[in-house]
Amino acid sequence: MIENSKIHVVNGILMDFEKVNVTRTHPIVDKDKIDKIINRKIFELYCVSSYSIFKKISNSIGTEDLSETFKEILLKDGSSSVRMIDISIKLNYFKDFPFKEIKELMEESFNNYMPITVLKMMVINYLYMFPTSISEKQKICALLGISVQFQQIIDNKSTQKLIK
Numbered sequence: 001m002i003e004n005s006k007i008h009v010v011n012g013i014l015m016d017f018e019k020v021n022v023t024r025t026h027p028i029v030d031k032d033k034i035d036k037i038i039n040r041k042i043f044e045l046y047c048v049s050s051y052s053i054f055k056k057i058s059n060s061i062g063t064e065d066l067s068e069t070f071k072e073i074l075l076k077d078g079s080s081s082v083r084m085i086d087i088s089i090k091l092n093y094f095k096d097f098p099f100k101e102i103k104e105l106m107e108e109s110f111n112n113y114m115p116i117t118v119l120k121m122m123v124i125n126y127l128y129m130f131p132t133s134i135s136e137k138q139k140i141c142a143l144l145g146i147s148v149q150f151q152q153i154i155d156n157k158s159t160q161k162l163i164k
Contacts, residue, residue, distance in 0.1 A: 009045065010042070013037075013041050013042070014038070043114070046114065047117045047118055047121065050114065050118050051121045051122065054081075054088045055088060057085050057088070058085055058089045058091075058092055061089070062088070062089035062093045063093055064093050064094050064095075067094075070089065073086075074086055080108070080109065080115050083101065083105055084105070084118065084119070084122075086098075086101065087101050087105065087119070087122065088122055091122055091125075092126075097126075097132075097136065097140065099140075102119060102123070102143060102144070106119065116144075119144065120145075123144055123146065124146065124150075124151075127151055137151055
């Protein structure tokens with residue numbers, strides 16, 4: 001599906017890029033730079049789409065009451081997408097932060113930036129939504145390579161937190 005729609009996405013980005021380039025005093029004309037920008041935009045689009053799908057699924061089926069069912073599903077299908085859904089459910093509905101699950105998926109995905117990026121998005125959302133001690137926040141940020149300064153910016157914007 002991604003490959004089939006890529007040309008349409010690229011054309012849309014190119015049209016936006018041309019509009020921006022017209023207004024710049026020093027337009028970007030280097031083909032390699034343009035290709036990098038387009039590829040980064042496509043990657044970001046797919047990460048946001050994946051994140052949205054995982055969140056929709058986890059919000060639809062998530063509850064701590066079904067933890068045994070989720071364990072059974074993970075035993076039958078331990079694919080990274082099923083594990084991402086499980087992590088998303090745990091971030092939203094379970095009391096304890098899923099350090100072990102995130103660490104394992106991060107280690108297995110070290111060369112695959114998409115799951116790592118989507119995991120970071122999930123965790124940033126978690127830190128935005130739920131109260132977290134400074135020490136736990138530092139541990140979480142260290143695990144995922146998220147800068148603590150970035151988290152402080154989120155904390156300053158997020159005045160009301162949900163309680164699980």
